[in-house]
Amino acid sequence: MMTPWYFLRSATRWIYQDSEFRNSLRSLGLDSLEALSARQLGHLVTNHRSSWVRKVGIGGVEYYVKTYSYESWSDRWRGVARTTIFAPSRVSRERSALEWLAAHGFGGPTVRAVVEKRTLGWLSRGVLVTDAWPGDSMADLLPQLSSPDQTAVIDQLRTFVLRLHRAGFRDRNLDLRNILARLGPDGWELVKIDSPRHCIVQNSDPNDALAKSDWQRLTASLHELGFEL
Numbered sequence: 001m002m003t004p005w006y007f008l009r010s011a012t013r014w015i016y017q018d019s020e021f022r023n024s025l026r027s028l029g030l031d032s033l034e035a036l037s038a039r040q041l042g043h044l045v046t047n048h049r050s051s052w053v054r055k056v057g058i059g060g061v062e063y064y065v066k067t068y069s070y071e072s073w074s075d076r077w078r079g080v081a082r083t084t085i086f087a088p089s090r091v092s093r094e095r096s097a098l099e100w101l102a103a104h105g106f107g108g109p110t111v112r113a114v115v116e117k118r119t120l121g122w123l124s125r126g127v128l129v130t131d132a133w134p135g136d137s138m139a140d141l142l143p144q145l146s147s148p149d150q151t152a153v154i155d156q157l158r159t160f161v162l163r164l165h166r167a168g169f170r171d172r173n174l175d176l177r178n179i180l181a182r183l184g185p186d187g188w189e190l191v192k193i194d195s196p197r198h199c200i201v202q203n204s205d206p207n208d209a210l211a212k213s214d215w216q217r218l219t220a221s222l223h224e225l226g227f228e229l
Contacts, residue, residue, distance in 0.1 A: 016095060016114040021129070024059040025113075033115050037067040037127045050075060055132060062132035063112060066091070069125050076122045085121035090196040091128040092116075097195035098130065104167050108180075108191035109133040133191060135182035142176065142225055150227070153181055156188040158229060161218065162206065164192070170210040172197040175221035 012033045014022075025031040030041075039047070042056030045064065053066045068090050070076045076083045083089070088096070095111045102108055109130035117125045138157070142150055157179065164171070171178075171192065178194040201210065219229050 011119075012115065012117045014113065014115050015092065016111065018112045021058075021112040028058060030058070033117055033125060033127060036065060036113075036115065036129070037069070037125060039067075041065065064109070064130050064132055066094075066128045066130075067125065068123075068127075070123055071125075073122075076124070083123040085118075089116055089123050089126045091126040093196040093198070094128055094194065097198045098193070100169070100198075100200065101192060101195075104169075106164070106167075106169075106191065107189070109193065130193075133180055133193075135180035135189070135191065137177050138179045138181050138190075139176040139221070139225070141181055142227060149183075153188045153190075154222070154227060154229065156181075156190060157218075160190045161214065165204070165206040165211045165214070168201045168204045170199050170201055170204075171195050171214055172199065172210065174214040174218045176218070176225070177221075 022031060025036065030036050035041070039052055039054075042054040042065065045053040045055050047053075050070065051066070051068045053064055056063050056065050070083055091114050095114050098108055098111055102110070109132070111128070111130050113127070113129040115127040116123055138153070142153065145153065160179075161174070173195055174192075179190055179192055181188055181190050183189075199210070201208065205211070215229075222229050
């Protein structure tokens with residue numbers, strides 16, 4: 001349980017953790033926030049000024065380690081809506097989305113750890129660790145496919161998004177780079193990742209304003225690669 005003292009000091013908190021995974025981290029000396037979120041760890045996936053993703057092999061299993069870093073007070077102020085005690089962090093929001101999707105039959109990566117470091121309630125670093133789901137970003141995959149496969153996976157994409165909306169999920173960050181796909185024995189399987197702005201709508205109309213916004217963003221993402229939905 002957090003006490004007032006927690007918010008008056010610099011504190012690292014493992015909000016969620018898979019105990020077996022934490023033991024694997026400990027055996028490799030990666031059970032500190034600094035070691036786990038190092039820019040040099042594993043293999044580079046993305047690398048931006050205030051966020052990066054590394055692919056790391058731990059105990060023979062591959063994981064993605066996503067880090068958001070707000071080292072300066074100006075960084076924290078620009079992200080005030082997601083870096084204070086008044087709003088959940090991006091890593092917490094992404095964990096919430098992944099767990100909701102899994103619980104409602106949409107599959108996807110399993111969350112292994114969520115770690116935050118805060119000072120005076122302000123987030124200075126957040127880390128999300130998930131399994132490496134064995135698929136490719138649709139932004140990378142689509143241009144490599146044959147024309148029949150492109151048609152098939154886009155048809156599956158349309159069905160997938162409609163299922164999301166009918167279940168009440170509104171992503172608000174819906175583009176091809178945040179949808180993973182793989183070809184399985186029963187056809188194309190799709191999952192959604194990176195949903196820090198999602199919301200859940202009860203008794204929802206699949207054609208409401210948020211759903212329409214999702215479709216518009218996805219359509220624009222497809223157009224950038226020369227595809228139609």
